[in-house]
Amino acid sequence: MPPRTNDHAPESGRDTGPAEPAGLSAPSASTGAGAPPGPTNARPGTGDRTGARTDTGSGPTTRTRAGAGTGTESRTGAGTRARAETRAGVKTETGAGAGTKTETETGTRARARTRTRARARARTRTRTRTRARARTRTRARARARAEAIVRPGPGAEVTGPGPGASPSGVRTASLRRFAATARHSRGAHLTVCGALLAVAMTAGAVAGGGDRGGSPAGAGAGTDAAPAAGALAAGVLAGGDLDAGIRALQSHLRAQPRDVRAWANLGLAYVEQARTDGDPSRYPQAERAFDRSLALGSGNEQALAGRAALAAARHDFPGALKYADRALEQNPYSERALSSRIDALVELGRYDEAAEAADTADDRRPGVPVFTRYAYVRELRGDVRTAREVLERALDGASGPADVAYVATALGQLAWNQGDHETALTHFARALAADEEYLPALEGRARAQAASGDLAGAIGTLEQVVVRSPLPGPLVALGELYEARGADGDRTKAADQYALVDAHAALARAGGVNADLDTALAAADHGDPEAALRAARAEWDRRHSVHTADALAWALHRNGRSEEALPHARRATATGYRSAVFLHHRGMIERATGRDGDARRSLTAALELNPGFSLLGAREARAALEDLEAAR
Numbered sequence: 001m002p003p004r005t006n007d008h009a010p011e012s013g014r015d016t017g018p019a020e021p022a023g024l025s026a027p028s029a030s031t032g033a034g035a036p037p038g039p040t041n042a043r044p045g046t047g048d049r050t051g052a053r054t055d056t057g058s059g060p061t062t063r064t065r066a067g068a069g070t071g072t073e074s075r076t077g078a079g080t081r082a083r084a085e086t087r088a089g090v091k092t093e094t095g096a097g098a099g100t101k102t103e104t105e106t107g108t109r110a111r112a113r114t115r116t117r118a119r120a121r122a123r124t125r126t127r128t129r130t131r132a133r134a135r136t137r138t139r140a141r142a143r144a145r146a147e148a149i150v151r152p153g154p155g156a157e158v159t160g161p162g163p164g165a166s167p168s169g170v171r172t173a174s175l176r177r178f179a180a181t182a183r184h185s186r187g188a189h190l191t192v193c194g195a196l197l198a199v200a201m202t203a204g205a206v207a208g209g210g211d212r213g214g215s216p217a218g219a220g221a222g223t224d225a226a227p228a229a230g231a232l233a234a235g236v237l238a239g240g241d242l243d244a245g246i247r248a249l250q251s252h253l254r255a256q257p258r259d260v261r262a263w264a265n266l267g268l269a270y271v272e273q274a275r276t277d278g279d280p281s282r283y284p285q286a287e288r289a290f291d292r293s294l295a296l297g298s299g300n301e302q303a304l305a306g307r308a309a310l311a312a313a314r315h316d317f318p319g320a321l322k323y324a325d326r327a328l329e330q331n332p333y334s335e336r337a338l339s340s341r342i343d344a345l346v347e348l349g350r351y352d353e354a355a356e357a358a359d360t361a362d363d364r365r366p367g368v369p370v371f372t373r374y375a376y377v378r379e380l381r382g383d384v385r386t387a388r389e390v391l392e393r394a395l396d397g398a399s400g401p402a403d404v405a406y407v408a409t410a411l412g413q414l415a416w417n418q419g420d421h422e423t424a425l426t427h428f429a430r431a432l433a434a435d436e437e438y439l440p441a442l443e444g445r446a447r448a449q450a451a452s453g454d455l456a457g458a459i460g461t462l463e464q465v466v467v468r469s470p471l472p473g474p475l476v477a478l479g480e481l482y483e484a485r486g487a488d489g490d491r492t493k494a495a496d497q498y499a500l501v502d503a504h505a506a507l508a509r510a511g512g513v514n515a516d517l518d519t520a521l522a523a524a525d526h527g528d529p530e531a532a533l534r535a536a537r538a539e540w541d542r543r544h545s546v547h548t549a550d551a552l553a554w555a556l557h558r559n560g561r562s563e564e565a566l567p568h569a570r571r572a573t574a575t576g577y578r579s580a581v582f583l584h585h586r587g588m589i590e591r592a593t594g595r596d597g598d599a600r601r602s603l604t605a606a607l608e609l610n611p612g613f614s615l616l617g618a619r620e621a622r623a624a625l626e627d628l629e630a631a632r
Contacts, residue, residue: 018067019119021188022374038172048624060451064262082333107457108514120399134576145602146209147351170308172465179482191404192231199619204357214225226514236607239583242269242272242273242276243273243300245269245576246266246269246270246273249262249265249266249269250266254268258296260293260296260297260300260303261293261300261302263289263290263292263293263296263303264289264290264293264300264303264306265302266286266289266300267285267287267288267289267290267293267303267306267307267310268286268302268306268309268336268495269410270282270283270285270286270289271283271286271306271309271310274286274313275313276469277468277469278439278441278468278469278470278471278504279469279506280314280507280510280511280512280513281507281510281511282511282530283310283313283511283512283513284511286306286310287310287512289306290303290306290307290310291533293306294307299326299330300330301327301330301331301337303333304323304324304326304327304330304337305323305324305327305334305336305337305340306336307319307323308320308321308322308323308324308327308336308337308340308341308344309336309340311323311340311344312340312343312344312347313513314511314513315511315513315515315517316349316512316514317343317344317348317542317543318344318348318542320340320341320343320344321341321345321348321622323337323340324337324338324340324341324344325341326507328341329371332364333364333365334365335361335367335369335370336369338357338360338361338364338365338370339361339369339370339373342354342356342357342358342361342370342373342374342377343363343373346373346376346377346380346545347541347543347545347547348544348545349431349543349544349545349548349549351377351380351381351547351575354377354380355377355381358370358373358374358377360375361374362374363371368394368397368398368403368406371390371391371393371394371407372391372406372407372410374390375387375390375391375394375410375414376410378390379414379417379577379578380546380575380576380577381575381576381577382575382576382577383576384414384418384578388411388414390411391407391411391414392411392610394407395407395408401434401624402433402434402435404430404431404434404435405431405432405434405435405441406431406438407431408427408428408431408434408441409427409428409431409438409444410429411440411441412424412425412426412427412428412431412441412444412445412448413440413444415427416444416447416448416451416610417578417579417580417608417610418578418609418621419451419580419608419609419611419612420446421452421612422452424444425445425448425452428441428442428444428445428448431444432445437468439465439468441460442461442464442465443462443465443473443474443477445461446458446459446461446465446474446477447477448610448612449461450477450481450484450612450615451610451612451613453610453613454594455481455484455485455615459478459481459482459485462474462477462478462481463478465478466478466497466500470500470504471504472501472504472505472515472518472519472521473518474497474499475500475501475522476498476501476521476522476525476526478497479493479494479495479496479497479498479526480494480614480615480616481615482497483616484615484616484619498522498526498527501518501522501527502518502519502522502527503520505518505519505522508550514539514542516535516536516539516542517535517536517539517547517548517551519531519532519535520532520533520535520536520539520552520554520555521551521554523555524536524554524555524558525550525558525616529555529558529559530556530559532554532558532559533555533556533558533559535555536548536552536554536555536556537552537555538552539552540552540568546571546572546573546574546575546577546579546582547572549568549569549571549572550568550569550572550579550581550582550585552565552568553565553566553568553571553572553585553586553589554569554585554589556568557569557585557589557592558587562589562592562593563593565589566586566589566590566593569582569585569586569589570586572585572586577626578609579604579609580607580608580609580610580611581613581614581617583602583603583605583606583609583621584603584606584613584614584617584618584621586602587599587600587601587602587603587605587606587621587624588603588620588621588624589626590602591603591628596628596631596632599624599628600625600628602627603621603624603625603628606621607621607622607625608616
């Protein structure tokens, strides 16, 4: 049973508000040559001293001498001398002359001050206008970034589904058409990859926030109210109308593009929408929303916790652990970060640490998301009883329909894994009574119906599921049910489902999702064994969980390398996790390596634990047991 993402409202956080952009003020204008001259200190009668002497003998004689000072000397023929000197530093201005000087200085300085003030006012006006233009440009860029995130691309606007069309239905139909083409083409891989672009441009337009009616998110921007981001979070992510909530967030962000918390909420809503609709093309939208939130408010816990959830959804579990730890540094009680941290440790195969993380989360933030993960950690360690008790208590305390559907489905999956199909059907029915469109409950009910012998009901239910969410698990299950029924055309229908798995895996990779585990499991049984082995090895290099160990073991076995596969098959069952699928794989590998006694024990244990774990797998296990008994 794969871990389930947190379906509940994100943690509330304090919006610290946007920060003003830096570096927007214009440089001051240089005064340069236009600067006013400083007040002059030159005064009449000061400076260098100049002297002049005039001698008069029998005739008039004149002599002029330039020196350090200023002097005037006159001499006549009778020897009469007249001399006048004005020395440096001796003030000659008095009376009216001094008044004239003062008035000149005062006027000059006043004019200089006037010019300086005028230039200062001009510089101030220039800076003000520059900053206003910069703020306008900043707001325009913010609005443009908001539109880029909340609006679909040009292709989506042109080719989006028409009014009343179901995006999931259009997406599935597109996948089916391209998969059918791929089966009849030598370029199957390229054809399917081409399908992904068509899907992303049509029904995948909801990644940009298109509504269910097919109109792009950007159209009619003023038709939705734009309430505060905090008021939107609970309704968007905790059982409300997810599509309407996303439209409201988009409208709010068009009006308030610097709302840190609203961007984080929009990212979380995209992650949830991708999970519920099985459309990974929404993940890039979520990533951009989180990046915007973090750019506006670096280190805000809500966006970090959202990035952790996004990384887990993309199967980037080291990244999920990194972001969860960063979020918990900001808020040790973040429910979403605590839950994502458990998910990451489980999927990395670090089960002891996951158990500690579950205990910590239970102490800090007990609630439905933590309870379900706590139960799953106990189930992986073989403690089914504790897992059941925790889930039953969580169901008793669940209040809203979303919580009831979530926990009842987890109980149904636990019962089905243990072969208790009637109890599983009861839990799935309770989940669907709370939310009749809850896809995990519909898928679980189909599997339980098939195990109980209701093949027609199981096929009908799974057909509903894959039309809305063509994920690899239900696609493979439906294909196997077609094969088991064996009616006219069923083999072709089964091939259709397996082809869609390849198409969805490519679409997932385009959305940044690591799909190697899904590819390995599907291709090993219904595709290219060599491709299955490549994918399984790649996944094993990233993480060592029981699921990756089982996938690698089965891919090796399908490639005729059963001896190499056996240690991985044993590792998959070493934690105490009770999985009929794992036991079936191990038994078949043991039989291929000549360990007949071990094979009988493993195959018998698989059928005793859950005889309906897979109609084709159970049929293979029974046939192998018959051969082993005949060979004794």
